Amino acid sequence: EAEFWNFDVLFQAQDHPAREIHDTFFLKTNLRAHVDPALLDIVKRVHEAGWGYKWDPARSMRLVLRSQTTAVSARALRERGGGEYRVFTIDRNFRPENLDAKHSMEFYQLDGVIVGKNVNFKHLLYFFKEFAAALGLREMWFKPGYFPFTEPSVEGYVKHPKLGWIEVFPGGMFRSEVMEMLGCPGYKAAAWGIG
Secondary structure, eight states, X not given: OBXXXXXGGGTOOTTOGGGSTTTOOBOOOSOOOOOOHHHHHHHHHHHHHHHOSOOOHHHHTOBBOOSOTHHHHHHHHHHXXXXXXXXXXXXXXXXXXXXXXXXXXXXXXXXXXXXXXXXXXXXXXXXXXXXHHHTTOOOEEEEEOOBTTEEEEEEEEXXXXXXXXXXXXXXXXXXXXXXXXXTOTTOEEEEEEEO
């Protein structure tokens, strides 16, 4: 995946710690991604105005092993634009993690986005509760979270009989900067990535 889709269109600054070697697998290759120059201009403008640094388009063309399926959701929103719709993705992701009962270097993630003019944070929390109930998970709690591409952000936990409380519902509302870069200004999106 290009850093562009994995990080840049998700309003993750190029000096953000998640982009360092400890959280991302970088490919040793001379291959580079290709992105529409008009889209690069939009992302450059939004990053430089929002984060106050000089955005490097060459860095965004580097290839990584995808660390989050939200990259796929971002591409889908860019292709579809504004409207009332939902996008769901299930695919593999990779992160340099120590293997234990709650972490792996390779994992599947269910990613979802609900797009619309009137979508809000309450819709996201309701979705999490309904999804958990459908899986037979009744004990859950939420706490505020942080993701560069969502505001507000949330971490939802469920009670596992052996592992205790585990985070399974991270998500939030895509920031207006993200929606602008994806060509969906004036629309809102509730987004999550369940690993």
